[in-house]
Amino acid sequence: MASVSVNVHNITRVEGHGNIVLNVRDGTIEELRLEITESPRFYEAMLVGRNWDEAQEISCRICGICSTGHSTASLRAMEAALGVTPSEQTVLLRKLALHGEHNQSHVLHVLFLVAPDLLGAPSVVPLASTHRPVIEMALRLKRLANDHIALVTGRHIHGVNLKVNGFHSLPKEKALAALRERLVASRDDIQATIELVASLKLPDFERAGEYVANSRADEYAFYDGTITSFRPLQCDHCGHTLKEGYREEYPIERYRDIARETVVKHSHAKHTASVHGSYAVGALARVNINYDLLHPAAKQAAEALGFRAPCMNPFMNNVAQLIEVVHCTEDSIAIIDKLLERGIQQEDTSVEVRAGRGAAAVEVPRGILFHEYEVDDDGKIVAANLIIPTGQNLNNIEHDMRALVPQILTLSHDEIRLMLEMLVRAYDPCISCATHLLDVRFVG
């Protein structure tokens, strides 16, 4: 029987610091941990006592990559706490910015961080000489996504335009039309990316599990929706994943029932579990739950990529991300058309401060993100709770590793190490975010 010891110190090409520890003796796993060693952030100490209008400014700094997603969740939660309903224009513009962030993050992940594994390179740097056209295409798509975010938020990292109930300044119609043209023109690069990824071989591995994402009856949900859990069934005879499964919905008030947090010794980021155990969030969870509402072009991409929902192979999260790039690009074009048809209007963005408590769930690139705030009569934050997608995935990644290891014990030491690193990377973990470590103290 095989005995293997793997210790990956500082997993590379992920955001933040993490280690993998594996010890197998005579075919039995004795130790298996995904250690999160990122320095704790203590964001609650930063938020409590600050003003209501600083929550977004502070919490967007949890993550450089999903800054717009944190901003969106923060603004929606604060609006819920203050009883503010933002205008249709504000919602459309926020959805547009969020699409830009999904594209930016997914392109970064698939083409810069994952592609080197599939093309047999240690990083994107050598690919700049061996696969120059691919890298140039990746840079074009990234640049477009950054400009897309910046047009709405004012800056692609830690946007300066966003605020409760609206924007500090609004994008010009001419600039929106120009972005639309570039999005249309990017279809060729996206198509080429699909062909590239379709030609690469992803590991074949499945594990039955639970997926959690926002869902809506009328659109593929990113900005808002109902928290939805889906557990696909598997055929008793052949083990194949069926389209049917158990679907449960949770109103936002019950988000703590799905994301039940615990502190574990080997991780500076808390783990979560639903009543059924560990669960996955992110692009794969969203596509599995909301496949029918994808844009037709995104469904075509799914077919070209050999993706069939529901899919239980975590490595396919990369493919799901690419499917979402198609959806976000097409839906951004539709949103811009709607905005241009309405015309950009200056609106009243004033806010009346009152005591209250509110929560919001937003789909950010790595999955469902929860923000909750309680403010007093003066608008001072008295409690805050944030539950981050990567924190929710850590428990699931460890379960995946436990299921994967026995299947790959015949591989070489280096191959096992690479496979485990690829699995962690497939979830696109954002470890800085997950170690933000917020408090969960609410009164009443």
Add this chain to the structure above:
Amino acid sequence: MSAKPKVAFFSFTGCEGCQLAVLELEPVLLDILGAVDIVSFREAMTEHSEDYEIAFVEGSISTPHDVEEVQHIRQRAGLVVAIGACACSGGLNALKNRRGMDDVLQTVYGSSGSWFETIPARPVSAVVPVDLELPGCPMDGNEFVWAVKSLLRGEMPKLPQIPVCVECRLKGNVCVLAHKGKHCQGPITIAGCGAICPSHGGHCVGCRGYLAHPERDAHMEILQEHGLTVDEVRAQYSLFNTYSEMAREAAS
């Protein structure tokens, strides 16, 4: 410095947004890759080497392990460049410093607080000598390129000690402090961002750190004229600059 200097990127406590700002220099990224030899960049690369001349360091120092690691980096690197607010001034991370560390740990981890270690967040320069600081939250990508070009020419870049207001007025913005009644920190904050926040209708939050000799009393007076109390003004100064504010309070 060698013709193609070896450079490394390291990150401590922070969001990695400043490393991302480097990855997002798309139009010049391939030129940078041609001009320097990146030997370590964990967010983007598996390759790693301990042999480097310039170390770009992101994030605050907030654990005993961070302290050891940044000392190790200082020993190996010819030049240490701190990038972003967290590394240059402690940034937002230092907001926790006003509370006791035991209190912070217990609040977050409950009875498991003793499993983890944390120390008050500090800038890199509080632990090891730093040769250059490129501030901002996030660091400004153009300023980074400008600094790299200077370093490649063998010159040490020097950030001008002028307030954000200079850039703001050059852009023709209406002053948010004088005319819109907002608590803007532009008059005491180091320029270099192109006054991006006031230019978009917001106000300066001081993320680039304060000038060496800020007109603090005059600024405080104006903010009080706008109805802010001394405590509210201090709260504003403590958003991105808690570390330097606490040091100032301790000294006075």
